[in-house]
Amino acid sequence: MKKLTTLLILLVVTSGFCQPPNLDLNQFPLSTYLEAENNFPGGKILNSDYYTVSDDLGLLSFIIKDSDIADIDIVARYVYYKKDSLILELINEWDVANHNKKINNKKDLEFRKNMLSFYLRVEKAMIASMGEGTVEGNIPLEINDSTAYYKSTVWNLENTFVKLSITMSNNYNKQTEEFPIHKFVVSMRATNITDRPTYKTKQLIKRDRKEIPNIEHPIVSGKDPIYMGCEKSVDKGVCLRNSVRKRILKELEVENVVIENATLKVGFRVEIDGSIAPFERDIKSNNKQLQTIALQTIIGLPKMIPAYSKKMDQNVTAGNIFYLVIKDGKIANLE
Structure with missing residues (x-):
């Protein structure tokens, strides 16, 4: 081009x-x-x-x-x-x-x-x-x-x-x-x-500037944002990715969509206030139904505890890009 x-x-x-x-x-x-x-x-x-x-x-x-x-x-x-x-x-x-x-x-x-x-x-x-x-x-x-x-x-x-x-x-x-x-x-x-x-x-x-409150007690032990339920996980990044994979599969069940085999690329950003911003171009799959439901799922993700930078001494945005592999109707790449 x-x-x-x-x-x-x-x-x-x-x-x-x-x-x-x-x-x-x-x-x-x-x-x-x-x-x-x-x-x-x-x-x-x-x-x-x-x-x-x-x-x-x-x-x-x-x-x-x-x-x-x-x-x-x-x-x-x-x-x-x-x-x-x-x-x-x-x-x-x-x-x-x-x-x-x-x-x-x-x-x-x-x-x-x-x-x-x-x-x-x-x-x-x-x-x-x-x-x-x-x-x-x-x-x-x-x-x-x-x-x-x-x-x-x-x-x-x-x-x-x-x-x-x-x-x-x-x-x-x-x-x-x-x-x-x-x-x-x-x-x-x-x-x-x-x-x-x-x-x-x-x-x-x-x-339209929206005032975003600081997290009163930010987690400073790691750089990763924290998905709800992953607070005590040893590797919070792994827990986050696995939780999102499971949430997408659960949404397929709710929508009565059966997918036996497919690969999905997932991309989103956790903002400084913990809200989620999807990377639409990075949510792609060879199965269009999976791609559509995955985008809806990412948009509907709950707020997370944002990433924290010890060097900057403040909450920061953090991007996540990973894959979901489905084989025989199950997640094949849990970490």
Whole structure:
């Protein structure tokens, strides 16, 4: 498949890709972009707390595991017109999970330098591709544990408005509701779409931030999230995987679906509050009935005790990908 601009920055940095100044987000249909997302590990976000500013706009979000920076995920968001799937805006966000405002999510100097170094590579590649843009803010020459800064660069191309920004802060003040933030964003908005509603606000999507309470007494002895009933297990990760396998098989019985032999790939993320976010692309099987019921089962999983990082001294998200093998109607790969 021809290499696409689905993730402009990844292509620029990793492949030496140079985007001409007439970048057109709708050169390819939305379906082709979404198909390209399958080239990256992760999956569609099913329970996003973001929404669009208008009913005639749709929003699709994907999470992409980034191996370049530890503890960072890329979230790709597509804002499109529901009428004909024309893309209005494509947003790629590198961000530390910090939606829980009760968490003082500070990062160490090594992390901050690594994230900045990657951002500077992106910035350099974009300037090489599109020329010098309009700059606001700056990055200090010396970076330490407490340095806070913001910088953005915008390019007005023939068909697209492009913005690159970075926000870094380790400041925490609960009284003033100032919280640590480490993220950078690349957004591309189509400017050549005609006969469509105009939006006065520059922000096409908004977030309904849900306050998530900390676990009062988090388990600090291991990195794995804990499934209910696995609290006393020696290997809580094994207990979690086996419990989910059994739950899926039980759901097959409830639905009166008989499957003698099949293999299922299971993927989901345990959020910082213990809720479950399925990796839809990673829930796959050669048996479509099993795949459908497995997705429903994962969506309905109960909250778990989230994973805990002793290094960060806080709860963290944790991904799980494993297999369920059914032979002769029974689970064949219990650990």
